[in-house]
Amino acid sequence: MAREQALDAAAVQAYARDGAVVLRGVFNERELALLEEGIEHNLANLSSLALVASEPDDPGRFVEDFCTWQSNPAYREILQHSALPHLASQLMQSREARLYHDHLLVKEPGTRQPTPWHQDQPYYNVSGRQNVSFWIPVDPVPLESTLRFVAGSHAGTWYMPRTFRDQQAKWFPEGALAELPAIDARREEFRQLAWALEPGDCVAFHMLSLHASSGVGPSRRRRVFSARYLGDDARHAPRPWRTSPPFPGLSERLADGAVLDDPLFPLVWPLC
Numbered sequence: 210m211a212r213e214q215a216l217d218a219a220a221v222q223a224y225a226r227d228g229a230v231v232l233r234g235v236f237n238e239r240e241l242a243l244l245e246e247g248i249e250h251n252l253a254n255l256s257s258l259a260l261v262a263s264e265p266d267d268p269g270r271f272v273e274d275f276c277t278w279q280s281n282p283a284y285r286e287i288l289q290h291s292a293l294p295h296l297a298s299q300l301m302q303s304r305e306a307r308l309y310h311d312h313l314l315v316k317e318p319g320t321r322q323p324t325p326w327h328q329d330q331p332y333y334n335v336s337g338r339q340n341v342s343f344w345i346p347v348d349p350v351p352l353e354s355t356l357r358f359v360a361g362s363h364a365g366t367w368y369m370p371r372t373f374r375d376q377q378a379k380w381f382p383e384g385a386l387a388e389l390p391a392i393d394a395r396r397e398e399f400r401q402l403a404w405a406l407e408p409g410d411c412v413a414f415h416m417l418s419l420h421a422s423s424g425v426g427p428s429r430r431r432r433v434f435s436a437r438y439l440g441d442d443a444r445h446a447p448r449p450w451r452t453s454p455p456f457p458g459l460s461e462r463l464a465d466g467a468v469l470d471d472p473l474f475p476l477v478w479p480l481c
C-alpha cells in the first residue's frame with residue numbers, strides 16, 4: 210500500500226499553472242537510505258539501456274540508466290510504496306496513477322556536461338496531459354546545479370527532440386515540430402523556476418515542461434532518481450522510431466490509443 214500524503218491546494222495549483230513544483234520533505238530517513246542503496250545497486254549493475262551522457266574528456270561523468278525497477282527491489286519499494294503514487298494522482302488530478310518508468314541521472318563530482326533544454330514527452334511513446342515526473346536527489350543540490358524549468362512551457366507546444374550532444378533529429382523528422390527557442394539568450398522572455406534541494410525533497414514536473422541543468426562542482430556528487438507516472442488520459446502512442454526509453458515488443462501487444470494496461474506499467478494508485 211502506498212503511503213498517503215495530502216498535498217495542499219497551492220501545490221496542485223502551482224503544478225497545473227507552472228508545470229513544475231517543489232515538494233519538501235517527501236521521503237523519510239528509511240526511504241532515503243533505501244533509495245541511495247537502490248542507486249548504488251543500479252550504478253554497479255547498469256542495464257543494456259545505460260549510457261554515459263558526458264564527453265570522454267569531461268572531468269566528471271554523467272551516467273544515465275532507464276527502466277530497471279523490475280530488478281531493483283529498492284526502486285520498486287520507492288515507486289510503489291512511498292508517497293509518490295498518492296502525490297502523482299493529486300498533481301495529475303487523476304483518479305489513477307500508473308508507473309511509467311524509472312530513470313537514473315548521476316553527475317559525478319566535477320561533471321561539466323550540462324543537460325540542455327528539452328521536454329520529455331516528445332521522446333516517449335505516450336499521449337495525454339495527465340502525467341508527472343519526480344526528480345529526486347539523494348545528495349544536497351545547490352541552486353547552480355539543480356534542475357531549471359521554464360514556467361508554463363507545458364501548456365501545449367511540442368518542441369523538436371534532439372540528441373543532447375550533437376543535436377541530431379532521431380525521433381520526429383526535421384520540420385515536424387517547433388524548434389526550441391533560445392531560452393538562455395532571451396532570459397527576460399522566459400520565467401525560470403529552480404530550487405536548491407536537500408535529501409528528502411524533490412521537484413515534480415510535467416512531461417512537456419522545458420527543463421535543463423548545469424554541471425556540478427568538483428566536490429559534489431549529484432545522484433538523482435527520477436520516477437515517472439501516467440494518469441487517466443494517458444494512451445499508448447507507438448512510434449516508427451526507437452523511443453527513449455524504448456519498450457521493445459510493446460507495439461505487438463498494445464494498440465495505438467490503448468490505455469497502457471501492461472505489466473510494464475503497473476497501477477500504483479489507488480489499487481496497491
Ligand SMILES: O=C(O)CCC(=O)C(=O)O
Nearest residue numbers: 314324329344422433435
Ligand atoms: O538530471 C538532469 O540533469 C536532467 C534531468 C532530466 O532531463 C529529466 O529528469 O527528465
